[in-house]
Amino acid sequence: QVRLVESGGGLVQPGGSLRLSCATSTRTFSNYGMAWFRQAPGEEREFVAGITRSGTFTYYADSVTGRFTISRDNAENTVYLQMNSLKAEDTAVYYCAARNGLPSRTMDAYDYWGQGTQVTVSS
Numbered sequence: 001q002v003r004l005v006e007s008g009g010g011l012v013q014p015g016g017s018l019r020l021s022c023a024t025s026t027r028t029f030s031n032y033g034m035a036w037f038r039q040a041p042g043e044e045r046e047f048v049a050g051i052t053r054s055g056t057f058t059y060y061a062d063s064v065t066g067r068f069t070i071s072r073d074n075a076e077n078t079v080y081l082q083m084n085s086l087k088a089e090d091t092a093v094y095y096c097a098a099r100n101g102l103p104s105r106t107m108d109a110y111d112y113w114g115q116g117t118q119v120t121v122s123s
């Protein structure tokens with residue numbers, strides 16, 4: 001069992017930045033492809049960004065490309081999501097997810113999920 005704990009959400013003005021963290025205690029963190037998804041009220045959960053086990057390759061949704069950056073620190077068993085130039089439409093609950101293999105853009109491919117952290121972009 002892999003437990004994922006997100007942090008770093010909050011209220012930010014449009015154009016601002018936030019950095020989300022997802023920590024896990026598993027000793028095999030480097031075996032997992034990691035991703036961030038988000039879910040806005042009344043909407044389906046959607047892929048935001050993914051990163052391979054070594055961190056060599058990253059993947060992004062078109063809506064966040066150029067504004068968000070996913071990274072990981074395998075020594076700290078943590079994955080991050082740096083979010084810049086935030087927009088009102090980025091408001092959602094952000095979830096961290098893990099799967100044993102390459103990251104996927106499909107929610108059903110993931111074995112483990114965090115509890116989510118709320119990001120609200122508003123003036």
